[in-house]
Amino acid sequence: MMPAMEQRYETVIGLEVHLQFSTQTKIFCGCANVFGQQANSQTCPVCLGLPGALPVLNQKALEYAIKVALALDCRINTLVKFDRKNYYYPDLPKGYQISQYDKPIAQDGHLLVADENGTTKRIGIKRAHLEEDAGKLIHDDQTNSSFVDYNRTGTPLMEIVSEPDLRSAKEAYDYLQALKLTLQYLHVSDCDMEKGSLRCDANVSLRIKGTSSFGTKVEIKNMNSFKAVRAALEFEERRQQEILVSGARVVQETRLWNDAKALTLPMRSKEEAHDYRYFPEPDLVPFVLEESMIASIRCSVPELPRAKYERLRQTYGLSEYDTNIIAADQDIADFFEACAKLYGDTKKIANWLSGPLLQEMNARKVGLKDMRVTPQDFIVLLQKMAENVLSNLAAKETLKYMLDTGKGAVLVIEERGLAQLSDSAALIKIVEDVICQNESVVQSIRAGKESAVGFLVGQAMRQSQGKANPKMIGAIIRNKLLGSSITEAY
């Protein structure tokens, strides 16, 4: 394909994200909202749609929806009503889904999305509405049947629909990441794509660059990870491009991403014209949101990731890399700021947070909240390094023991004998031993091969079991062999 042809087209993507709320109970009944239970053990007459059972809205679900709406800078419709979306499918016991049609709770919001160069783009949020999740189906070819589990039926769900503002698979991926992080900050969902608490469908079309009308769009479903979203959109972009370049037309359809084959395939089920015959839900009375209710929820919206990022960068002069890592986790950001109040070297704090501490967190597969270290302890550790009591390596060891035992840095250093050897008499003795043991290296250094000093430093460090102050060792060796001043090292 000619590159010139490719450049003629522009990709247009809009994402539909479904977010499961982590409320205690379902949206319209008191069944527990939990994942991974025995099939069909979390249902009741309401969520099974048994005759006569009536839904009652979970106030928490409504509050969470408002919180999301505020975080996405949406206009909130203060008259909340629900509608029935009618269709027949075995995962929908009532034969309809309670959703919102003409008056979604939130409209016309936006999210700022930054790429890796730090350039931000405003992605519009067309609408976001509250609805109930459907059940889960497992298809079995052997018995030619489907198995239904209604535990998920009635889980509170918010559908967040972006404007078709995304112009590449990469941009869609960045938007999804930014959206997820924002939603995580709100603590309304665990946002786990693997578990299905965050799900994403996409509308993809291509158009000639510079035109404003949209091409025929294809809906992509079944993308079960962030990686899959990006791969599916990249594939679909290429597929449509090839069709258009060949002079053919893109067919409007729903396609499923096949992760194993790494391609999208048309959905095989008989595509019925979508005719959901929406009408107002008669079993739920309307909800009028008081300004005071919205105001109190507004107070519960924390500083959001983008704002936090900007503030951390400006206030503490951190690198983009460190700031991204710190702002990606509220607990880490809080920890960082608690440390910054106690200790002036914020770069050091950031380095040690995004480096050794994060490594320990990953190795232990726990969040910062479950790590046995306080900002005070952490600062003592950094201070001991600055005072040359701990070498870099010994500090990492100290941190490990601190996390294992929950003990403070001072105690760990003492108990484990991790303090650096800075007593010059002892260090000189070690250097003298090393010089005796490595005659040929010593000669080459004297002959001008100064780079070999590093080897002797290594030997001395080994002999001291890592406790020697490497800078002092280096200075003593240079002094002995090359006659340079010891104080140069300080």
Add this chain to the structure above:
Amino acid sequence: MTRATKIITQDDVKYIASLSRVHLQKEETQHLTKDLEGILHYVHKLERLDVREIDPTSHVLPLKNVYRCDEVRSSLKQAEVMQLAIQQQNGFLKVPKVI
């Protein structure tokens, strides 16, 4: 009542029946079309009313803001749910394959 314009045709009824998974005989379709036509004509009387001064209503009850606290109540047992199923297997409802 004038019947000059048809509000609903037999094709409309067949379409609605198919959406609702209802299988109708020819006579049933004719019969239902006539019935629904009558109902719709009756409802169309409302169009003669002047509703310019009336706010849209989404619900007929004079109630609003009926919430429930986010507190868990006990669910049905799996065995109870299975009794409701036409076919079941290992705690799942079993239906003809849909994909």
